[in-house]
Amino acid sequence: MELRQLVYFEAVVRYGGFTRAAEQLRIAQPAVSAQVRRLEAELGVALLERTTRRVRLTRAGELVLARARRTFDELDGARDDLARLAGELRGRVRLGSIQATGPFELAAALAAFHRRFPEVELSLRSGRLSQLVADLDADVIDLAIGPLPADLPGRIAARPLFTDELVLITAPDHPLAGLGALAMDAVREDTFACLPAASGLRRLLDQACAAAGFTPRVRYETNIVPQVRELVSHGLGVALLARSVAEAPGRPVVVHPVLPAPIDRPVGLLHLVDRPLGPAAQRCHVFLAGWPARG
Structure with missing residues (x-):
């Protein structure tokens, strides 16, 4: 071997x-x-x-x-031990992230990085992809964790981290709650809860519904991803959400895989191509890229 x-x-x-x-x-x-x-x-x-x-x-x-x-962790640890012999890693890393990173467990990854490099100052802010890209351009953050759409600007370097499946969710007493997987056409008459129109999730919802031949009626908008799930749980509509959010603890909802094929949302680690990362940010990039996602 x-x-x-x-x-x-x-x-x-x-x-x-x-x-x-x-x-x-x-x-x-x-x-x-x-x-x-x-x-x-x-x-x-x-x-x-x-x-x-x-x-x-x-x-x-x-x-x-x-x-x-x-084994890889042990090798990384050996490299880090050798690096410490030459001097403790110091500096700061400014991170930005979307809200839904369930399979990746970002908090656990950052805590592990902090334990390994306690002299590195970490900070984190959240936002939609458009805001994260703007923050990278403005040198507000060094690294971002966000979706990887086909039209991601070429000035952004992307390293895939995980893929989250998008699913439909309904309230437990919804007429379709007992039907399992659903085609988008099945909810054409429903109202939707979603993030605002400028969000990537809203764009994916619009695309999925357009492919099914209708325009979604989004009656409930919020900037808070878990609140979308909460609105659905109270019977105020249906939603298209990342499975990691749909299956998170909270009031019950029913999760429906989308037919005829899953809608996958790749998420990756982003930074500017033409702005070199400092030693701390570079080490954080390597560390996060190697952090295992659940599933």
């Missing part, structure tokens, strides 16, 4: 497929596939279930992934 094989395997899981992993690793896709197959052959078990849409971990794959990530 080679470290390279574990790195390639972990990248396939992190980015959801061989092609995206190869793009991020900047190597040919067949090389990634070959190394993962060689790892499976050496271990004598299948680590991944391969489908036409995505890859999924087998039980054996889950065990190997956990071990691999612990």
